Amino acid sequence: MRIGVLTAGGDCPGLNAVIRSVVHRALTGHGDEVVGFEDGFRGLLEGHLRALDLDAVSGILARGGTILGSSRLERARLSEAAKNCAELSRRYGLDALIPIGGEGTLTAARLLSDAGMPVVGVPKTIDNDISATDRTFGFDTAVTVATEAMDRLKTTAESHQRVMVVEVMGRHAGWIALESGMAAGAHGICLPERPFDPADLVKMVEERFDRGKKFAVVCVAEGAHPAEGTMDYKKGEIDVYGHERFAGIGNRLAVELEKRLGKEARPVILGHIQRGGTPTAYDRVLATRFGWHAVEAVHRGDYGKMTALRGTDVVMVPLADAITTLKRVPEERMDEAESVY
Ligand code: F6P
Numbered sequence: 001m002r003i004g005v006l007t008a009g010g011d012c013p014g015l016n017a018v019i020r021s022v023v024h025r026a027l028t029g030h031g032d033e034v035v036g037f038e039d040g041f042r043g044l045l046e047g048h049l050r051a052l053d054l055d056a057v058s059g060i061l062a063r064g065g066t067i068l069g070s071s072r073l074e075r076a077r078l079s080e081a082a083k084n085c086a087e088l089s090r091r092y093g094l095d096a097l098i099p100i101g102g103e104g105t106l107t108a109a110r111l112l113s114d115a116g117m118p119v120v121g122v123p124k125t126i127d128n129d130i131s132a133t134d135r136t137f138g139f140d141t142a143v144t145v146a147t148e149a150m151d152r153l154k155t156t157a158e159s160h161q162r163v164m165v166v167e168v169m170g171r172h173a174g175w176i177a178l179e180s181g182m183a184a185g186a187h188g189i190c191l192p193e194r195p196f197d198p199a200d201l202v203k204m205v206e207e208r209f210d211r212g213k214k215f216a217v218v219c220v221a222e223g224a225h226p227a228e229g230t231m232d233y234k235k236g237e238i239d240v241y242g243h244e245r246f247a248g249i250g251n252r253l254a255v256e257l258e259k260r261l262g263k264e265a266r267p268v269i270l271g272h273i274q275r276g277g278t279p280t281a282y283d284r285v286l287a288t289r290f291g292w293h294a295v296e297a298v299h300r301g302d303y304g305k306m307t308a309l310r311g312t313d314v315v316m317v318p319l320a321d322a323i324t325t326l327k328r329v330p331e332e333r334m335d336e337a338e339s340v341y
Helices: 015-030 041-046 075-083 085-092 103-114 139-160 175-184 198-210 249-261 281-300 319-323 331-338
Strands: 002-007 033-037 049-051 096-101 120-123 163-168 188-190 216-221 265-269 305-310 313-318
Touching: 002 015, 002 041, 015 033, 015 096, 015 281, 033 041, 041 075, 041 085, 075 085, 075 103, 096 103, 096 281, 103 120, 103 319, 120 281, 120 319, 139 163, 139 175, 139 216, 139 265, 139 281, 163 175, 163 249, 175 188, 175 216, 175 331, 188 198, 188 331, 198 216, 198 249, 216 249, 249 265, 281 305, 281 313, 305 319, 313 319
Parallel strands: 002 033, 002 096, 096 120, 120 305, 163 216, 163 265, 188 216
Antiparallel strands: 033 049, 305 313
């Protein structure tokens, strides 16, 4: 078989591990050929591709980013392309396509699949917010990076008796804030799922200082926002890809806390540091398993689906299940985290 692979949307540690695994399983397990499209769906539409052999994927397991490059494409352009997907498959002699990506990529994968292209998706996002899979690779790395950053920030915060407001990624779901906040022992965690009241954070910091503690760390997801009427904060605007650009809750909250507390507060925006660099062992393993299962699904003709982790098993689930709703942090997980502030 001739299998195409591409990585689309925001990058994520573990993408290269999937590509490597697909190539190994396809070539050595089945005697297939693999081609990689460059810069996501753009490579597919514009004919930028290259053959991937074992040499091409040698030494990339631990490398962050994606050797194929990535891009975001407007929905309209993809819908247009879906109409010609039989032509696209013919043009490249493709028997199947494995797109690796987040919600936008899996939506595009479904479009192509509905139009008749044999597609098997692989989910990725550091945000861990894709439904139908317990975990996405990249998440563990992001949590590890954010946790280490907060561990470091605690020592400098204590030296200066400051409040550190650490903004982590998480547009619509606060998984990174929840788990890194818990792992680092943050004293407040703000998630998009539960609007916060800055007065509660002020109370928490004052109580800590009354107990003789000399610093506090608040972990805030970029998509978190204050409850109505509790603080002046305007949410961000929508960009050309339909993504909300946030107004900077970390900066805004640090200023607000400083004003209300009369103590120094500093914002730290971790941003893309959470997405860059080498994946953790957990993410390398999950990504490698997803790649293996994607190739097996291709050989079974199990199309229109994506790999997913259920418990400890990798299973195939319909692409439609992955994109209908976002996986948000449930109430109980937030309660668990709050009980150890
Ligand atoms: O979807 C993952 C994510 O890391 C979000 O948490 C974040 O808002 C977004 O990507 C930013 O991506 P970019 O800067 O590439 O648009």
